[in-house]
Amino acid sequence: MYGVTTLFHYPNGKKAKVAKEPEGEGISREVSNSPTYANRGMNLETLLNETNEFYRIHQRAVIHKKPTPLQIVKVDYPKRSAAKVTEAYFKQASTTDYNGVYRGKYIDFEAKETNNKTSFPLGNFHEHQIEHMRECERHGGICFVIIRFSRYNTQYVLTTEQLVQWWEQRLTGRKSIPLSFIEQDAIEVPTRALPSIDYLTVLDQWLD
16 A cells, blocks of 8 residues: 655645644534634635534535545655655646535535635636536536635535526626625525534525
8 A cells, every 4th residue: 555645746836735633522512503713714624524524423414525636756665565655746626525415415516715805716616617516417416616705704605506607707707706796695604613514504405
């Protein structure tokens, strides 16, 4: 088996920063219905990974983050029976960030965040991601995006249809989605204790 990769590069050539997982008392606590500021500053991926683990442990859903594909550059062989990857590059993700199963339905979504105050840049998405979500929905899957405004410690769920309506006009119109539109037409998912971002409550509205 390969050993732990010691040096990663993103597609733009920058080296990756490896973040340690936050320590805690586990995720077996009861669901909190009140907002919290304890996780302000935590990135969206961390919050969603905690949420998905909470869902799994409480048998609500099985949803995982898709691993980012790697281009291996250098491999050392310290032992005849072992190989250690010492340098690799992150490739561009081919589809979306998360997928899984909830209430018998295939779930597939992309998660993005921004520091912008008044809009969300469409440049954060890629054509192949939009087409992937369209294809999944044509086959009966449920697709959406979770957009987080880190300055405000809040996030929203947008349907694929809502995203596409802005995506298709980006070449001749706005290159971002106004926060005013998101606040009015998307569904806000407050940041809680646990689950951190309870986006399944939004899916329940669609499925019911």
